[in-house]
Amino acid sequence: MTTPDDIEHMILRVGLGERDAFEALYSATSAKLFGICLRVLKDRTTAEDVLQDIYLRLWRGGAATYTAGKASPITWLATIARNRSIDKLRQIRPTRPLEDAPEVADPALGPADLAEAASERTRIFACLDELDPDKSAAVQGAYLNGDTYADLAARFDVPLNTMRTWLRRSLMRLKDCLSQ
Structure with missing residues (x-):
């Protein structure tokens, strides 16, 4: 070995x-x-x-x-x-904001499933809107666009560990928001 x-x-x-x-x-x-x-x-x-x-x-x-x-x-x-x-x-795969992404219906999903998915998407974005705008943008960059922590730290001009803290705390706030 x-x-x-x-x-x-x-x-x-x-x-x-x-x-x-x-x-x-x-x-x-x-x-x-x-x-x-x-x-x-x-x-x-x-x-x-x-x-x-x-x-x-x-x-x-x-x-x-x-x-x-x-x-x-x-x-x-x-x-x-x-x-x-x-x-x-x-x-x-060039990145674009999730808001601009077309919604593609899964043919296996029925109307009730599509309505639930749309409702969930609305809830997620409502919770993202409750975050500080920079932190919301960082979360979307990291988890929706695949940006690295280092890229985000440079973009927002903060130390790498600060970016990690931002993301961890923002995810905890999102979890709390979505569980309400």
């Missing part, structure tokens, strides 16, 4: 251009990274393309940016996979 220390050693050797280390790293981590890509992208072909891009970037110098001891090596690789997948998702 491959240990985190083994993976860290492989990454460091890939950073030095060792082909056998690259093959070993791919064998040890590609299934996990592919799973992350597939979960984000929900399309096998696109996930395979992103996975290939990840390993190409690692081979072409990305592995040299890894700092041993700063983060676990698999966490570092998983973060790269998640971020590259989100970037790809943004490329193929």
